[in-house]
Amino acid sequence: MKYTSEITVKIPLEEFIKKLDNHDNMKHWQRGLTSYEHLSGSPGKVGAKMQLNYKFGKRNMSLIETIVDIKLPHKMFLNYDAPGMHNIQQNTFEETKEGYTKWTSKSEFIATNFKMRMLTLLMPNTFKKQSMKYLIDFKNFAENNITVLDA
Secondary structure (H helix, E strand, C coil): CEEEEEEEECCCHHHHHHHHCCHHHHHHHCCCEEEEEEEECCCCCCCCEEEEEEEECCEEEEEEEEEEEEECCCEEEEEEEECCEEEEEEEEEEECCCCCEEEEEEEEEEECCHHHHHHHHHCHHHHHHHHHHHHHHHHHHHHHCCCHHHC
């Protein structure tokens, strides 16, 4: 399943990247994030791996993030792996003529087991809505310092 999400954040590209690329900020815009841990590679470089741990209600989930390509301030390509799912994220960032930042996120979800194949087939909008929610939550944090920790 492939789709694209896009949002304009009303801050300059340089400020946008400083907020996005700071791991300590993730808890403010990634709902459910409980912890993260660097696993291997040079942080912020191609090949670096990090484990992200989430809690959604009573359900815990861990993802392994791998940096595939990174050329900040304009692109950050990442893979996320979890049981049953491989997610390819191609994030690009560009400055608008107003001096804001346009974030385009191309997502591809590849189910690796039957259960996840069924979810992607039967509930594709759930994935799309969740992706957009992260972009909106980042926008609220970056523009207005609104954190999801208060939600």
